[in-house]
Amino acid sequence: MEKILDLLIEIQLADDEIKGTQSAIHTIPSKIDLFEKEIQQATESLQERQSRVQEIRKTYKMKEGDIAENESKITKLNAQTFAVKTNEEYRAIINEIDFLKTENTKIEDTMMNLLEEEETLKATLGKAESETAEYIAVRKEKLNTMIAEKEALREKLDATKACFEHAFARLPDAVKELYQKIKKVRGNAVCLIEDQTCTGCSSILTPQQLNELKKRNEILTCDNCGRILIYTDPDASP
Numbered sequence: 453m454e455k456i457l458d459l460l461i462e463i464q465l466a467d468d469e470i471k472g473t474q475s476a477i478h479t480i481p482s483k484i485d486l487f488e489k490e491i492q493q494a495t496e497s498l499q500e501r502q503s504r505v506q507e508i509r510k511t512y513k514m515k516e517g518d519i520a521e522n523e524s525k526i527t528k529l530n531a532q533t534f535a536v537k538t539n540e541e542y543r544a545i546i547n548e549i550d551f552l553k554t555e556n557t558k559i560e561d562t563m564m565n566l567l568e569e570e571e572t573l574k575a576t577l578g579k580a581e582s583e584t585a586e587y588i589a590v591r592k593e594k595l596n597t598m599i600a601e602k603e604a605l606r607e608k609l610d611a612t613k614a615c616f617e618h619a620f621a622r623l624p625d626a627v628k629e630l631y632q633k634i635k636k637v638r639g640n641a642v643c644l645i646e647d648q649t650c651t652g653c654s655s656i657l658t659p660q661q662l663n664e665l666k667k668r669n670e671i672l673t674c675d676n677c678g679r680i681l682i683y684t685d686p687d688a689s690p
């Protein structure tokens with residue numbers, strides 16, 4: 453009986469470890485998801501800034517083209533002023549030239565703003581690039597650690613399950629059944645006694661119950677929660 457009681461303690465410990473390992477494994481995917489999301493967001497935010505620089509350059513070139521186009525229109529209009537026959541025609545051409553010049557001034561203002569924006573972006577882009585690279589590297593390392601941790605936990609789980617099965621197989625059939633029945637209802641089947649108390653439900657044991665339990669010659673269950681109660685000598689080394 454002594455052996456069976458010790459075996460039951462060993463089995464319960466393995467069972468607890470299995471549960472703990474399983475719940476640790478369950479928390480990992482959401483952590484991995486979080487790191488992956490953070491990496492994606494950082495990459496996208498940097499790409500946005502990089503593509504804004506390219507966009508500015510493209511727009512700037514287009515504006516340069518617009519100015520050149522207006523300039524050539526102005527040159528042509530200027531040439532036409534020599535061939536006009538009426539004042540009205542002359543004024544119309546001058547008005548057109550003035551309009552184009554005003555347009556070009558507006559375009560030049562826009563271009564100045566674009567240059568300023570590009571400068572500001574470029575001044576911070578290098579730093580943003582190195583910061584993003586560092587940010588991503590840290591998360592990738594954490595991801596790899598997580599993946600390795602998950603793998604290690606899986607291995608531990610398999611090993612603990614094997615220990616459990618090995619120990620459980622050594623129990624008499626009736627005790628196996630009892631263990632499974634209590635586990636199904638209570639989550640855990642075996643409880644140690646601490647300070648004359650059932651560690652499963654905290655109910656206090658009578659001195660008589662305690663005496664019976666101390667004998668360790670049969671399997672006794674808690675009157676209150678039904679779990680198997682086992683007395684271990686507090687002075688004995690574990």
Ligand SMILES: [Zn+2]
Nearest residue numbers: 650653674677
């Ligand atoms: Zn109890």
